Amino acid sequence: MTLSSLHGRLVKYYLSIKENRWHWIFQIVLRILLAYAFIVAGMVKIMGERFASGLSVIHPMGSYLEALHHTGYYYTFIGYAQVTAGVLLLIPSTVLMGALLYLPIIVNIWILSFAVRFVGSYTTSPLMVLANLYILVWHYDKLRYILPFNRYSKEVSFAKPEKYSKKFPIWFCLGVISTMTSVVCFSLFGHEVMPKNSLEACKAQFTYPETQEAGFEFCECIHTIGNPLDDCLKRFDQIKN
Structure with missing residues (x-):
């Protein structure tokens, strides 16, 4: 084609x-x-x-x-x-x-x-x-x-249809x-962990005991300490693993 x-x-x-x-x-x-x-x-x-x-x-x-x-x-x-x-x-x-x-x-x-x-x-x-x-x-x-890849010399817009199709x-x-x-x-x-908009909402996403320690520290890192997201994510991975 x-x-x-x-x-x-x-x-x-x-x-x-x-x-x-x-x-x-x-x-x-x-x-x-x-x-x-x-x-x-x-x-x-x-x-x-x-x-x-x-x-x-x-x-x-x-x-x-x-x-x-x-x-x-x-x-x-x-x-x-x-x-x-x-x-x-x-x-x-x-x-x-x-x-x-x-x-x-x-x-x-x-x-x-x-x-x-x-x-x-x-x-x-x-x-x-x-x-x-x-x-x-x-x-x-x-x-x-x-657009850079085409040139046209006709009128700018296509004519408005006299009657619209009603096919859904x-x-x-x-x-x-x-x-x-x-x-x-x-x-x-899509993500294992999100900072959420508050400390309580952040902690609420960690419902499993095995992730709560790392998760709660992540939330404190974001909402209490105020560290950058990447630093908090790196610390979360270290504690979780």
């Missing part, structure tokens, strides 16, 4: 998605949810409040957010960027601009959440990245003009459910 024939098939499949009402509704729901998340989070920063203020300042994520809160107008700038991205997502004519602005911010949040194993966004941030990518793919007819995309729906389930399962069971 040549690249041109593969591209033709992908475009044909893309057009079938654009003509499906269920996909159209799905991308609208994603836009609203993503916009809501960023507008709320952004307003907290604009108002000068520390995000996740209930999190201890010696917690890996809490110490980061505390330092970020003291960066002055940089902290406020992030808030305005989030609110701007959220508002642009809600306006039909600026959706693509909003999705492009949204992507680097949410990817940064995703990597940060995984790096410090922050429960608050460990599950939601990768799902938000996938949702944002879906919106970008939905607007591929416009996005393709800034069962395989796509199953794929979405499977992806969400995989992300949630990984967030719950």
Whole structure:
């Protein structure tokens, strides 16, 4: 199969998605949810409040957010960027601009959440990245003009279908459910130990007596002493083994 024939098939499949009402509704729901998340989070920063203020300042994520809160107008700038991205997502004519602005911010949040194993966004941030990518793919007819591997001279957007298909995309729906389930399962069971958001919640994950000594010391290391996550994980492995 040549690249041109593969591209033709992908475009044909893309057009079938654009003509499906269920996909159209799905991308609208994603836009609203993503916009809501960023507008709320952004307003907290604009108002000068520390995000996740209930999190201890010696917690890996809490110490980061505390330092970020003291960066002055940089902290406020992030808030305005989030609110701007959220508002642009809600306006039909600026959706693509909003999705492009949204992507680097949410990817940064995703990597940060995984790096410090922050429960608050460990599950939601990768799902938000996938949702944002879906919106970008939905607007591929416009996005393709800034991609480096193709050139087009036709009109920017495909014409809006006169009538949407009402065929329910069962395989796509199953794929979405499977992806969400995989992300949630990984967030719950992907790591042997998580710092959690409080000392009590951290200790509660160690239900077996043989892991409690190492686990409780790990929790104290995080929430009482305030050592870096990597140091606490290394100590946990030493005691456990």
